[in-house]
Amino acid sequence: MTADDTRTIGTAAAPQGAGAAAAVIVSGLRKSYGPVRAVNDVSFQIQPGEVFGLLGPNGAGKTSTIEVLAGLRPADAGYVRVCGLNPDRDGRRLQERIGPQLQATMLPDKLRVEEALRLFAGFYGRALPVAGLLERFGLTEKRRTYFQRLSGGQKQRLALALALVNDPELVLLDEPTTGLDPRVRRDVHALIAGLRAERRTVLLTTHYIEEAERLCDRVAVMHRGAIVAIGPPREVVAAAGLASEIEVRLARPAVCAALAALDGVAAAHPTEANDGAAVYRLRAGAVAPAVVALVRWLDQTGNRLLDLQLHQPTLEDAFVQMTGPDGADRGEEGLE
Amino acid sequence: MRTLQAGWRMGVMDLRLAARTPAALFFTFVFPLVFLFAYGAIFAQGSPRMVAYLFGPVVVLQILSSTFFGLGIRVVAMRERGILRRYRLAPVGAGAMVLGSLFTNFLLLAPTVVLLFLCARLAFGMPWPGNGWKIAAIVIVGDFALAGFGLVIGALAESMQEAQVFSNALFFPLLFLSGATIPLAELPHWLQRVAAFLPPTYLVSGFQQAMLGSGRGALPPVQLLALVASGVLGLLAAVQLFRWDKEERLPARRKLGTLALVAPFLLTGVWMNAHPAGLAAWRQTLSVATESTAAKQPPASRQKAAGAAPRHAATVAAAAAIRPVLVSAFADPGGPPRTRFGAGWTAMTDAFLGGNSQASLKVIAGGAPGSRGSLLVTGAVASGIAQPWAGAAFYPGPAPWAPADLSAWRSITFWARGGRHATTYALVLLTAQRRSDPPVKTFTAGPRWRRVTISLAAMTPYRNEVEAVLFVAAQPGRFRLQLDLVGLR
Numbered sequence: 001m002t003a004d005d006t007r008t009i010g011t012a013a014a015p016q017g018a019g020a021a022a023a024v025i026v027s028g029l030r031k032s033y034g035p036v037r038a039v040n041d042v043s044f045q046i047q048p049g050e051v052f053g054l055l056g057p058n059g060a061g062k063t064s065t066i067e068v069l070a071g072l073r074p075a076d077a078g079y080v081r082v083c084g085l086n087p088d089r090d091g092r093r094l095q096e097r098i099g100p101q102l103q104a105t106m107l108p109d110k111l112r113v114e115e116a117l118r119l120f121a122g123f124y125g126r127a128l129p130v131a132g133l134l135e136r137f138g139l140t141e142k143r144r145t146y147f148q149r150l151s152g153g154q155k156q157r158l159a160l161a162l163a164l165v166n167d168p169e170l171v172l173l174d175e176p177t178t179g180l181d182p183r184v185r186r187d188v189h190a191l192i193a194g195l196r197a198e199r200r201t202v203l204l205t206t207h208y209i210e211e212a213e214r215l216c217d218r219v220a221v222m223h224r225g226a227i228v229a230i231g232p233p234r235e236v237v238a239a240a241g242l243a244s245e246i247e248v249r250l251a252r253p254a255v256c257a258a259l260a261a262l263d264g265v266a267a268a269h270p271t272e273a274n275d276g277a278a279v280y281r282l283r284a285g286a287v288a289p290a291v292v293a294l295v296r297w298l299d300q301t302g303n304r305l306l307d308l309q310l311h312q313p314t315l316e317d318a319f320v321q322m323t324g325p326d327g328a329d330r331g332e333e334g335l336e
Numbered sequence: 337m338r339t340l341q342a343g344w345r346m347g348v349m350d351l352r353l354a355a356r357t358p359a360a361l362f363f364t365f366v367f368p369l370v371f372l373f374a375y376g377a378i379f380a381q382g383s384p385r386m387v388a389y390l391f392g393p394v395v396v397l398q399i400l401s402s403t404f405f406g407l408g409i410r411v412v413a414m415r416e417r418g419i420l421r422r423y424r425l426a427p428v429g430a431g432a433m434v435l436g437s438l439f440t441n442f443l444l445l446a447p448t449v450v451l452l453f454l455c456a457r458l459a460f461g462m463p464w465p466g467n468g469w470k471i472a473a474i475v476i477v478g479d480f481a482l483a484g485f486g487l488v489i490g491a492l493a494e495s496m497q498e499a500q501v502f503s504n505a506l507f508f509p510l511l512f513l514s515g516a517t518i519p520l521a522e523l524p525h526w527l528q529r530v531a532a533f534l535p536p537t538y539l540v541s542g543f544q545q546a547m548l549g550s551g552r553g554a555l556p557p558v559q560l561l562a563l564v565a566s567g568v569l570g571l572l573a574a575v576q577l578f579r580w581d582k583e584e585r586l587p588a589r590r591k592l593g594t595l596a597l598v599a600p601f602l603l604t605g606v607w608m609n610a611h612p613a614g615l616a617a618w619r620q621t622l623s624v625a626t627e628s629t630a631a632k633q634p635p636a637s638r639q640k641a642a643g644a645a646p647r648h649a650a651t652v653a654a655a656a657a658i659r660p661v662l663v664s665a666f667a668d669p670g671g672p673p674r675t676r677f678g679a680g681w682t683a684m685t686d687a688f689l690g691g692n693s694q695a696s697l698k699v700i701a702g703g704a705p706g707s708r709g710s711l712l713v714t715g716a717v718a719s720g721i722a723q724p725w726a727g728a729a730f731y732p733g734p735a736p737w738a739p740a741d742l743s744a745w746r747s748i749t750f751w752a753r754g755g756r757h758a759t760t761y762a763l764v765l766l767t768a769q770r771r772s773d774p775p776v777k778t779f780t781a782g783p784r785w786r787r788v789t790i791s792l793a794a795m796t797p798y799r800n801e802v803e804a805v806l807f808v809a810a811q812p813g814r815f816r817l818q819l820d821l822v823g824l825r
Binding site for chain 1 (some may be wrong): 341342346349417419421422423424428429527
């Protein structure tokens with residue numbers, strides 16, 4: 001244990017296999033507010049150039065985690081390194097190297113877009129050219145506009161531009177699209193995808209599953225202060241053990257038991273169709289063998305396939321399964 | 337260095353924002369001008385010296401409102417709106433934030449003071465300050481000290497409402513008791529003792545002394561030290577207690593710790609109450625501002641002055657009917673003995689009754705404790721008539737020998753100092769009714785200054801027609817009498 005680890009207790013030592021190259025190392029992180037454990041033994045690593053998503057309902061501990069990483073709050077326990085620095089001790093040096101955007105960014109009403117960028121650029125040891133940032137975030141035309149006159153989307157683009165002003169190694173985005181309308185959200189997604197293309201490391205939190213699925217190389221699902229699943233979005237879905245669903249419409253009714261007995265099909269249920277057609281839902285662990293077996297069986301029995309729809313489990317299904325039905329509306333925002 | 341630089345950037349940005357906010361511009365530039373013109377027109381009635389006297393209070397008022405309402409409340413507003421949360425993420429510390437708001441405050445105050453000065457000069461013909469550097473120093477130190485208070489209020493308040501309550505609770509007492517609205521010299525004595533504890537009091541009195549060139553120190557070292565100390569303490573506390581997020585709470589213990597801020601002023605207040613010279617200086621400053629020189633004006637203008645004088649005396653008498661008035665402080669060594677009202681001072685002896693005594697008057701440096709000068713009466717009482725005498729006379733009326741109504745005051749007070757040995761002198765009231773046998777009251781004056789109070793009411797029933805007040809020596813031989821801070825109560 002080195003001298004600067006004195007704050008940490010328990011799993012304070014650097015975790016095994018923690019490459020010095022990792023952009024973020026979190027191990028055994030705990031953070032409580034009074035009797036409330038906001039973050040309870042959280043561990044993960046983010047590799048350089050990776051876009052990592054912290055996914056979870058309000059109150060899951062996402063914001064608390066990101067605030068510890070940004071050096072805004074001290075950790076109660078655990079080992080934390082961001083860009084190789086301890087946020088608790090090297091807060092100032094760390095601030096130079098990260099680009100944060102925490103929830104709604106507020107600036108003085110009468111500050112102009114360009115002035116805001118210049119002001120913040122001046123705070124850092126090194127900074128990207130302001131004109132380039134304006135161009136990149138589509139703010140060139142708005143550069144003389146007061147902050148109070150910007151639309152929600154423009155404010156968010158400015159917030160992202162501010163997060164990039166110091167050419168950061170790691171970009172921290174806390175709920176970058178919350179409260180934006182769908183079109184603007186797509187804009188922001190494109191900008192975040194641009195960060196990935198630049199090989200910047202990005203840590204973002206969100207409670208929009210489709211956002212995490214689309215943007216993140218890996219996600220960690222947080223629930224009640226703990227990580228319940230971690231990995232690439234596909235693997236997280238697979239780990240949830242959810243089956244795909246195949247919905248078939250047949251020319252003639254079939255016996256459910258026979259369908260359920262097919263290779264790769266776990267269960268089969270009839271569904272109600274308003275035109276009285278024979279529609280069945282098959283739960284399949286593996287989709288491909290199940291479809292092959294179904295087609296063969298239809299040939300053998302002289303039945304015909306009229307329609308087939310495939311429902312593969314999404315991150316949302318996995319998320320709902322892992323965080324429970326009450327997960328999405330547990331309002332503990334105040335703890336974050 | 338980084339902190340200074342970041343603070344400067346914040347300050348420059350704040351300045352821009354202020355320039356875009358009409359309300360900020362109004363309170364920075366128009367509001368103090370309104371006060372300057374109101375004070376100048378109502379209290380000074382256009383008298384340039386009086387405007388110079390009131391200039392300090394106007395500037396101090398602006399310092400108070402800009403620090404309490406500008407600094408203190410603004411930081412709370414930025415915190416409540418979540419603006420500080422964003423700054424926190426950049427490498428700007430609390431130090432830079434606090435310094436930045438201090439820069440802004442000062443950069444807005446400096447042009448305001450210049451603007452006020454130019455307006456006072458152009459509109460009222462205010463004289464150049466006795467000491468411009470002292471004025472600049474007082475503005476800087478005063479703003480710094482009160483900024484400490486404003487910033488601490490901002491750090492302590494949990495909400496805008498709380499900040500408003502704190503600011504108002506301090507602002508108004510400070511405004512009314514510090515001389516920024518009511519002249520310090522005219523506060524009741526016990527309130528003067530209270531005022532000695534308040535930081536803006538030092539600014540007001542120091543400012544006035546520097547403007548009028550009265551008093552030696554303007555800002556005595558003790559007061560200067562207290563102001564600087566509380567500014568430094570306030571700044572440190574504001575940095576220590578700085579909160580970026582309205583969700584953050586401060587423990588009550590840390591809040592109470594900020595009470596240490598008042599320590600410098602408690603000590604200074606106690607010190608000032610133990611050394612009343614400082615309080616005496618307040619009286620003197622006011623008298624310098626209001627003294628007239630009618631008695632010493634050349635004859636050509638004398639007539640004009642005599643015409644104007646009755647109105648002036650009547651106004652002063654009416655205004656002063658219930659309060660003490662300082663007749664003369666002799667604050668202008670080498671110059672004529674000025675008076676606040678009446679026709680002035682003159683040397684007077686028994687010569688016009690056929691005697692041979694002689695007397696002369698001179699305003700010299702040094703006087704009663706805290707006073708800048710005094711009236712030196714020297715001469716010789718020579719035997720020649722039955723009751724020889726010589727000394728100084730003060731004409732309270734609009735012209736020499738014109739009866740004046742002094743019935744509003746019960747007694748006369750003054751400081752006196754004699755030669756090496758204590759000698760008896762006499763105060764003589766010459767009234768229109770009893771010229772041949774005027775009422776006389778003796779007092780002694782020795783090598784030390786002492787304050788003398790003599791009841792006019794007990795001396796004569798004819799206080800409504802006093803022609804002259806004489807301070808005379810009646811023992812044959814040379815005499816030397818110094819008079820200072822002559823007043824009526």
